[in-house]
Amino acid sequence: MPKFKSELLQYTNINTTNSDNSQLHSCISEEVRRISIPIFSKFEEIVLQISKREVGSLGKEEFINKDTRITDYLKQFDVDIQSCVGMNQVHKDHIVIVDSKNRRQFLLKTDGLITIEPDIFLMVKTADCLPVFFYEPNKKIIGVAHLGWKGIFLDLGSKMIKKMVKLGANIEDIYIGVGPFIRNCCYNVSKDRIDKFQEKYGNDTKIYQQRKGKYYLDLQYLLQRQFEKIGCSKQKIEFLSLCTSCNNQDFFSYRKGDRDNVILGIIGRRTYGRK
Numbered sequence: 242m243p244k245f246k247s248e249l250l251q252y253t254n255i256n257t258t259n260s261d262n263s264q265l266h267s268c269i270s271e272e273v274r275r276i277s278i279p280i281f282s283k284f285e286e287i288v289l290q291i292s293k294r295e296v297g298s299l300g301k302e303e304f305i306n307k308d309t310r311i312t313d314y315l316k317q318f319d320v321d322i323q324s325c326v327g328m329n330q331v332h333k334d335h336i337v338i339v340d341s342k343n344r345r346q347f348l349l350k351t352d353g354l355i356t357i358e359p360d361i362f363l364m365v366k367t368a369d370c371l372p373v374f375f376y377e378p379n380k381k382i383i384g385v386a387h388l389g390w391k392g393i394f395l396d397l398g399s400k401m402i403k404k405m406v407k408l409g410a411n412i413e414d415i416y417i418g419v420g421p422f423i424r425n426c427c428y429n430v431s432k433d434r435i436d437k438f439q440e441k442y443g444n445d446t447k448i449y450q451q452r453k454g455k456y457y458l459d460l461q462y463l464l465q466r467q468f469e470k471i472g473c474s475k476q477k478i479e480f481l482s483l484c485t486s487c488n489n490q491d492f493f494s495y496r497k498g499d500r501d502n503v504i505l506g507i508i509g510r511r512t513y514g515r516k
């Protein structure tokens with residue numbers, strides 16, 4: 242058994258269609274300060290971890306300054322900060338294909354990272370936006386993206402898939418996992434923003450809900466639609482049903498006031514430590 246296997250949080254009975262606050266407490270051990278995405282757990286080579294609030298904010302400065310909090314956190318699942326690549330995210334659609342030369346770099350104006358190399362760990366930071374993780378197990382291609390409504394509007398999700406396919410990925414073999422983000426229970430937006438999406442998607446009424454005169458954009462629906470339209474397998478896409486705003490005690494939420502704090506998501510394909 243690989244050493245890191247025990248570090249992967251295994252949890253079951255996840256209902257990925259409803260936002261249910263009790264889910265968090267039933268499936269995550271209290272002493273575990275991070276979560277993973279179940280659909281990736283069958284891949285022993287994959288490290289996928291998303292930090293909870295109690296870890297603290299592990300954003301740009303901590304990474305660049307080799308803050309011991311981030312090095313200590315990464316050590317818990319045997320990842321060396323020297324092997325990590327970060328992004329200075331700007332809500333656009335720039336994607337960089339990285340390799341070992343990019344280790345320890347923090348790439349500017351980037352919202353997506355892809356690599357075919359092992360032992361490089363790609364980082365994403367979020368607080369209400371969607372941390373999206375990708376893996377094509379046959380071609381061993383991994384990716385991560387930061388998507389808010391702007392990234393979704395710019396089709397960053399399908400652009401990530403296209404880049405992976407260019408590198409040799411089979412689109413139907415790509416696994417996609419989405420960590421905690423602000424869901425349609427809480428994501429109240431202006432009518433203008435609804436109109437913008439309806440213009441793009443031709444009056445699809447499923448993109449939002451209206452409650453008590455307020456509009457709620459459904460980011461999961463929009464992103465899922467994007468992935469399915471391009472040809473991704475529905476069975477290989479998993480959204481955690483955790484809303485950052487509803488579960489603000491466990492995850493940072495920009496809208497709930499966490500203006501400088503971020504959740505750290507990390508994915509890598511590990512070769513060391515395996516039997």
Ligand SMILES: [Zn+2]
Pocket residue numbers: 260423424425426427428484485486487488
């Ligand atoms: Zn919510």
